[in-house]
Ligand code: PEP
């Protein structure tokens with residue numbers, strides 16, 4: 011066989027396309043033009059077939075048409091670029107020589123498979139055609155050569171079905187109905203029981219279907235079959251399911267698919283033939299055991315289509331021990347070669363084994379962790395860095411929460427945005443208070459709301475899961491539930507809540523209060539009834555891998571936590587500090603909310619101060635608990651941020667009750683009370699509360715509130731220091747936009763902090779910094795850094811204000827934007843590096859111009875999203891902060907970022923930055939007590 015050794019082609023066809031780029035790459039008889047390194051060009055399937063061929067693994071001969079050819083075909087409006095067809099023909103002729111048969115030859119026909127293959131596997135998303143080359147003549151030749159008439163006609167009827175489905179777009183059911191009828195007529199239990207005559211009859215019927223559906227005869231010319239099949243595989247890149255798969259997995263559309271044309275080997279030749287799929291380890295647990303399925307007398311599509319259920323590999327061991335031994339040895343070789351768990355497709359033709367594909371096997375998160383760690387430690391096949399890179403950071407989240415049993419089968423009635431991967435089962439309840447009551451009676455409930463507000467927190471906490479019909483991934487429900495690792499599905503637009511009727515509708519389904527539903531937080535699906543859930547288990551391998559990540563990462567990981575319990579959880583998952591305590595979350599709770607309301611209702615400073623003072627002991631207790639739980643690590647506490655009306659009852663409800671009492675004229679006391687609340691709510695009413703009287707604007711206009719909070723923080727810190735713990739409070743000002751705001755709030759904070767230090771006589775090192783969440787703050791960061799000792803990027807608000815998208819309303823248009831590719835993904839989930847990220851980069855650069863080594867972190871929801879963590883690492887952040895359940899994810903993402911892009915020795919290192927911080931702090935303000 012003439013073989014090409016370099017990129018220059020030989021032979022007639024290549025001469026005719028002398029200038030065309032090389033589009034086709036051969037593999038046959040131990041030689042190949044491709045290799046594993048050419049994955050982007052040849053696709054996963056094509057490159058590994060080439061690699062295996064060179065390794066001497068028994069692979070049928072064939073050739074791969076590159077993704078460059080696909081790109082040229084698409085660019086030319088679905089036409090072959092010059093030279094492509096000639097190269098295909100030249101390689102076909104070599105393949106014929108290698109196989110010793112010819113496409114279309116009446117006595118020795120070559121049959122080929124035409125298979126898709128992208129650079130990453132997209133299982134089942136694209137198309138394949140088998141048995142190509144059969145026609146009314148070659149089927150007779152095949153029957154004669156194999157002395158198996160039944161087999162030949164079985165191949166032909168399969169070919170027409172697949173070709174009809176994939177190439178001619180005929181609904182497959184048209185063929186399947188005829189197949190079922192034939193089985194019934196002949197009394198055949200399975201396809202394999204159909205006799206040759208019945209198959210012959212079927213082929214005639216199938217050809218009739220083609221004629222009827224496409225208005226032309228089934229193509230008899232094998233070269234035409236080949237050309238049409240290649241086109242169909244090229245085009246299957248754009249099939250709806252493939253496009254959706256890429257969108258979900260964030261894969262680019264321009265990679266394209268390669269096409270591999272390979273000589274057929276037949277698993278359906280009789281009892282000494284068969285086909286199967288095997289894994290070199292258990293893909294579900296990661297256990298090192300040979301695992302797979304085998305189907306005797308069958309072709310690959312039977313396994314994929316689930317037409318027949320495969321037998322355990324042991325069946326192969328019993329039926330064909332020599333083949334089993336050979337397969338076992340090959341799987342070991344392949345695993346050793348690729349140093350990763352392999353998913354291998356094989357076919358046995360008359361007792362002879364062929365490998366049709368190998369790839370890194372898809373696996374559960376638990377299996378990924380176990381395989382990576384065992385291959386690195388016990389087996390010493392891969393280094394730690396490779397092990398760290400082998401595990402998808404986001405997948406770790408699943409290992410920390412309950413999830414829906416992967417075996418469960420169900421139909422969802424609606425779906426929303428998956429805010430956490432946790433799953434939950436419970437009775438539907440619409441009223442948060444009722445959720446609390448039912449939970450107290452040990453009933454599992456799912457709280458269903460149009461959206462949640464801070465008032466609903468108790469109900470949310472009591473519920474197993476939360477479902478909202480509105481809101482995005484940074485809506486209140488999502489943020490709060492994520493912090494607890496609680497199941498939460500938000501923005502389920504199909505869910506229409508009719509609270510007054512105690513039901514919700516989803517399409518045609520009506521779900522009433524008390525009915526049991528399941529929320530699959532990983533997918534965002536809403537399911538009627540209880541699905542089985544599986545509990546999380548933290549394996550030793552998981553802990554080991556996390557330990558390595560801690561050692562490798564240079565960006566540290568903190569947690570967003572509002573309570574001592576959350577802080578303890580965060581530490582358990584490896585957080586080295588708290589990056590955000592949202593103090594307003596402490597304002598809810600039965601004892602506190604009346605005092606908070608008293609504070610808001612106060613008519614003058616005196617009255618407000620009185621109420622504020624009553625809150626102080628509560629806040630102090632919380633901080634004491636958090637400091638103890640997190641010692642010796644730093645704790646960043648943000649002063650009050652949200653607009654005050656969020657703490658008052660809802661205006662609509664107050665107005666309703668007020669009007670009712672007004673009309674009836676009784677209970678004057680309550681009437682007056684409601685009147686005052688109504689008036690205050692009206693005074694607080696803002697057209698745009700997210701851009702209104704909130705953040706430091708609130709602290710500046712009502713200084714009593716921040717004074718109390720700073721006092722509570724410092725008194726708590728002094729107390730915990732007195733217990734012998736190391737405490738590092740970082741007091742954070744929210745929503746700073748101007749230097750003057752920073753200067754003033756810094757002075758206010760220092761004044762109270764110093765007072766407390768003087769009163770208690772305890773040395774506490776504290777620092778005062780700011781959130782950067784208003785675009786302007788990023789732009790004037792150099793000047794803000796004159797007064798702020800650290801920055802924390804609040805990328806939830808920064809995204810909101812940079813895009814001008816309301817974080818609570820993005821659900822209304824986001825699905826459309828994603829569908830139309832107007833946005834690559836939800837910018838509240840994945841940091842928009844080009845826009846918001848640029849502001850972050852500018853903010854860091856300018857801040858550090860003023861204070862080199864300024865401590866910088868992120869505390870928006872992006873702090874736990876792997877791609878965003880990588881970005882934070884690249885721009886030199888000191889730490890990322892995320893919900894406790896995302897901490898392991900962030901550590902792994904940070905370690906991977908360091909492996910991929912090590913920080914330069916002169917880059918920002920956390921320790922150095924802390925030292926710098928202290929130095930700069932001592933030189934600027936010489937009034938702080940050292941610890
Ligand atoms: C932010 O805006 O990114 C942030 C952390 O603050 P919040 O989500 O509480 O507004």
Ligand code: MG
Pocket residue numbers: 783804806807
């Ligand atoms: Mg914010």
